[in-house]
Amino acid sequence: MATHLTHWGVLDADSDGERLTAVRPWRADPEPTPLIENVASAQHHPARIDQPYVRRGWLEHGPGPGPRGSEEFVPVSWETALDLLAGELSRVYRDFGASAVYGGSYGWASAGRFHHAQSQVHRFLNCLGGYVSHRNSYSLGASTVLLPHILADMGTIMSRATTKSVLAEHSKLIVSFGGLSPKNVVVSPGGVSKHNGRGWIRQAQANGCRFVTIGPLRDDSPAEAQAEWIAARPGSDAALMLALAQVLDAEGLADNTFLDRYTVGYERFAAYVRGAEDGIVKDPEWAEPITGVAAARIRTLAREMAATRTLVTVSWSLQRARYGEQPLWLGVVLAAMLGQIGLPGGGFGHGYGSAGNVGLAVRVTSPPKLPQGRNGIDDFIPVARIADMLLNPGAPYEYDGRRRTYPDIRLVYWAGGNPFHHHQNLARLRTAFGRPDTVVVHDPFWSATARHADIVLPSTMTIERDDYGSGEGDRYLFPMPALTRPHAQARDDYWMFGELAERLGIGKEFTEGRTAQEWLRHLYDEWRERLRGRGYEVPDYETFWAGESIELPIESEEHVAFADFRADPQAHPLHTPSGRIEIFSETIAGFGYDDCPGHPVWLEPDEWLGSPRAARFPIQLVANQPRTKLHSQLDIGAHSQSTKIQGREPVRLHPDDAAARGLSAGDIVRIFNDRGSCLAGVEISDSVRPGVAQLSTGAWYDPDPADPSHCRHGNPNAVTEDRGTSRLSQGCTGQLALVEIERYTDPLPPLTVTGPPPVAHR
Ligand SMILES: Nc1nc2c(c(=O)[nH]1)N[C@H]1C(S)=C(S)[C@@H](COP(=O)(O)OP(=O)(O)OC[C@H]3O[C@@H](n4cnc5c(=O)[nH]c(N)nc54)[C@H](O)[C@@H]3O)O[C@H]1N2
Ligand SMILES: Nc1nc2c(c(=O)[nH]1)N[C@H]1C(S)=C(S)[C@@H](COP(=O)(O)OP(=O)(O)OC[C@H]3O[C@@H](n4cnc5c(=O)[nH]c(N)nc54)[C@H](O)[C@@H]3O)O[C@H]1N2
Numbered sequence: 001m002a003t004h005l006t007h008w009g010v011l012d013a014d015s016d017g018e019r020l021t022a023v024r025p026w027r028a029d030p031e032p033t034p035l036i037e038n039v040a041s042a043q044h045h046p047a048r049i050d051q052p053y054v055r056r057g058w059l060e061h062g063p064g065p066g067p068r069g070s071e072e073f074v075p076v077s078w079e080t081a082l083d084l085l086a087g088e089l090s091r092v093y094r095d096f097g098a099s100a101v102y103g104g105s106y107g108w109a110s111a112g113r114f115h116h117a118q119s120q121v122h123r124f125l126n127c128l129g130g131y132v133s134h135r136n137s138y139s140l141g142a143s144t145v146l147l148p149h150i151l152a153d154m155g156t157i158m159s160r161a162t163t164k165s166v167l168a169e170h171s172k173l174i175v176s177f178g179g180l181s182p183k184n185v186v187v188s189p190g191g192v193s194k195h196n197g198r199g200w201i202r203q204a205q206a207n208g209c210r211f212v213t214i215g216p217l218r219d220d221s222p223a224e225a226q227a228e229w230i231a232a233r234p235g236s237d238a239a240l241m242l243a244l245a246q247v248l249d250a251e252g253l254a255d256n257t258f259l260d261r262y263t264v265g266y267e268r269f270a271a272y273v274r275g276a277e278d279g280i281v282k283d284p285e286w287a288e289p290i291t292g293v294a295a296a297r298i299r300t301l302a303r304e305m306a307a308t309r310t311l312v313t314v315s316w317s318l319q320r321a322r323y324g325e326q327p328l329w330l331g332v333v334l335a336a337m338l339g340q341i342g343l344p345g346g347g348f349g350h351g352y353g354s355a356g357n358v359g360l361a362v363r364v365t366s367p368p369k370l371p372q373g374r375n376g377i378d379d380f381i382p383v384a385r386i387a388d389m390l391l392n393p394g395a396p397y398e399y400d401g402r403r404r405t406y407p408d409i410r411l412v413y414w415a416g417g418n419p420f421h422h423h424q425n426l427a428r429l430r431t432a433f434g435r436p437d438t439v440v441v442h443d444p445f446w447s448a449t450a451r452h453a454d455i456v457l458p459s460t461m462t463i464e465r466d467d468y469g470s471g472e473g474d475r476y477l478f479p480m481p482a483l484t485r486p487h488a489q490a491r492d493d494y495w496m497f498g499e500l501a502e503r504l505g506i507g508k509e510f511t512e513g514r515t516a517q518e519w520l521r522h523l524y525d526e527w528r529e530r531l532r533g534r535g536y537e538v539p540d541y542e543t544f545w546a547g548e549s550i551e552l553p554i555e556s557e558e559h560v561a562f563a564d565f566r567a568d569p570q571a572h573p574l575h576t577p578s579g580r581i582e583i584f585s586e587t588i589a590g591f592g593y594d595d596c597p598g599h600p601v602w603l604e605p606d607e608w609l610g611s612p613r614a615a616r617f618p619i620q621l622v623a624n625q626p627r628t629k630l631h632s633q634l635d636i637g638a639h640s641q642s643t644k645i646q647g648r649e650p651v652r653l654h655p656d657d658a659a660a661r662g663l664s665a666g667d668i669v670r671i672f673n674d675r676g677s678c679l680a681g682v683e684i685s686d687s688v689r690p691g692v693a694q695l696s697t698g699a700w701y702d703p704d705p706a707d708p709s710h711c712r713h714g715n716p717n718a719v720t721e722d723r724g725t726s727r728l729s730q731g732c733t734g735q736l737a738l739v740e741i742e743r744y745t746d747p748l749p750p751l752t753v754t755g756p757p758p759v760a761h762r
């Protein structure tokens with residue numbers, strides 16, 4: 001029996017050395033999650049990669065652009081695979097240099113700090129001279145760029161958010177745009193020990209806090225919240241927020257003392273709200289036809305917000321859409337107008353329902369981690385511009401006030417991520433992946449990305465290797481001793497990079513002569529010494545490794561975001577140009593972007609229910625995070641599979657939309673627009689706003705061989721648009737897309753992603 005950390009919680013497992021024979025939730029977890037059931041059932045699944053493979057065309061004709069994703073793979077020995085790859089790496093670095101290697105390798109990989117795949121691949125490529133990297137994330141593309149201009153950097157906002165315990169005690173009204181999703185807070189990067197997604201909400205309720213959820217799904221807030229559900233049209237939040245601001249402004253409810261002392265630019269913004277610029281007053285009557293929310297309710301909500309201790313919280317999903325900066329910025333502006341930023345239970349929140357690590361006690365330290373070394377070049381792309389980069393080498397683009405140029409990439413190296421899960425418009429991505437000379441993928445599974453690679457190397461799962469880990473902001477550090485031996489010929493990413501480094505003459509730099517076990521001890525000891533220097537004691541390595549977990553030192557149990565700034569804005573200025581909250585940003589205005597001007601505005605996206613495009617594609621697809629898994633991970637696992645309909649991903653529709661299309665629960669449908677299509681299985685629920693269909697991400701992309709824009713399994717990125725949030729942040733806009741849905745009447749095609757791809761024998 002041993003505990004083991006995953007991104008979605010701690011499991012407690014029995015093992016026979018080959019497989020997990022029983023899996024239970026950790027006894028200390030107050031809110032266990034069924035996601036842990038995916039692990040054991042996936043380990044020896046046919047979709048696991050059993051040994052190294054090379055795409056046949058690449059093996060026979062050498063590196064070059066090619067038809068990735070449709071050819072057979074040839075099994076090869078580890079020796080052959082590593083020799084071929086080392087040869088190709090030395091060719092590319094010699095002939096084209098580090099700026100021809102894309103090693104961004106975005107993705108969540110697995111819990112466990114040492115074997116963290118991105119750290120491993122970045123360290124390895126840095127030893128070779130560097131690589132074109134990525135900035136920001138698919139999670140927070142707009143936030144990461146916008147917020148430092150107007151409030152604070154994302155790291156501060158996340159790690160110094162007001163703790164949930166403070167909200168539970170002091171908040172009287174929590175208005176959440178995008179909800180407080182119980183499915184999302186189950187997860188956090190690196191793991192969650194004691195889940196507390198519902199506990200703090202139950203407590204807040206008991207203390208008299210009221211919850212209002214704005215969004216397309218009733219169950220974006222847990223039952224415990226007993227939330228009022230305001231089902232605004234997706235993508236219209238900025239208009240709703242402007243109308244709330246207009247009421248506060250017009251009725252003298254804005255806190256002018258706060259605005260004067262702590263913000264800049266309110267008058268510029270207020271002029272827009274009052275219609276001084278365009279003659280349009282942004283009042284609730286203006287917002288009603290845009291948002292679908294009654295003007296009277298918008299007006300009373302604004303008054304309620306001004307009358308009590310109110311938290312305005314915006315989920316990350318709102319900014320994962322075209323013009324995603326606007327509702328985020330308006331959330332900050334609304335909180336500033338209410339004048340409660342820096343007070344317990346009031347102010348602005350970001351992501352209390354997006355991940356488990358928002359609003360935790362403040363830690364003294366993060367866990368030990370592998371140093372990645374220094375990248376010899378500084379070229380990067382905003383992460384979600386991957387297909388643009390591969391398709392348009394040398395082309396210019398805008399980003400955060402700069403004109404930049406896409407590099408010319410020859411080799412793409414991915415370990416620990418799945419772009420054919422995370423990227424939009426997968427048919428376009430597939431074309432883009434046909435361009436480089438070589439694509440290398442390490443993964444435990446035949447992910448859609450592995451299927452689009454030339455050289456495929458099988459990685460271990462966390463349960464097959466020794467490691468330790470602690471989630472972002474989490475209180476506990478867990479030893480993670482291997483629970484079983486590796487599946488078939490799978491090896492640790494560290495072992496693969498060590499072997500490659502040896503062949504490339506950088507063995508010493510990469511491994512520093514240490515085995516994985518030696519690294520674990522070395523990194524821990526170093527970390528322990530550093531902590532000791534700061535006056536904190538943690539157990540020695542032997543004691544830690546032999547135990548179940550250790551508690552990390554905490555700086556403060558309870559925290560109120562921006563309390564010091566509020567107490568003394570001169571002594572604790574913000575790191576914005578003015579030192580204050582920027583309701584108008586001279587910097588952003590100076591960039592001259594009409595898709596993100598100097599103060600927040602309502603901009604009509606192309607893909608929302610109010611656009612002309614909705615005449616052809618009248619359903620707003622909400623492609624949110626999946627409840628039954630993390631992204632694409634372990635989609636073949638038992639819990640994820642338990643919700644599939646005839647093997648397809650479920651899509652949830654409102655009864656009226658289903659009836660209008662003659663659909664019943666359990667039917668298979670085709671979801672389509674002019675970019676692509678996918679199959680899905682119908683679920684019907686009045687928890688979905690009319691005009692909306694929810695199809696979560698995560699179904700493994702199973703392209704129709706004759707038409708790769710059609711996914712037979714239910715991946716929403718077959719239909720989403722590959723376009724940046726704005727020129728400011730160039731973030732991912734995968735959350736929303738317009739589609740039409742029809743009954744699928746052809747014979748149901750078999751799925752091919754649940755097994756290995758076609759294999760050729762030489
Ligand atoms: N339409 C739409 N698309 C979205 C989103 C959306 O809201 N809508 N959300 C986006 C967001 S926020 C995110 S974060 C991304 C997530 O995108 P990703 O993080 O890329 O998705 P994962 O499925 O977590 O991919 C991780 C991969 O790493 C592999 N892996 C796990 N452990 C290891 C290991 O130890 N070694 C190696 N080599 N591989 C390992 C897994 O098998 C899996 O293939 O998706 C984005 N895509
Ligand atoms: N179980 C599980 N949890 C996860 C993940 C996972 O894959 N599985 N992924 C993790 C990751 S990487 C991230 S980044 C976070 C993401 O956290 P979020 O981005 O907050 O999560 P989503 O589920 O994409 O979106 C939350 C809700 O926002 C609502 N929404 C969508 N569009 C709009 C809109 O225009 N207006 C309003 N008001 N609401 C809207 C949708 O109904 C959706 O359910 O989740 C994390 N948690």
Ligand SMILES: [Mo]
Nearest residue numbers: 137138139140
């Ligand atoms: Mo994310």
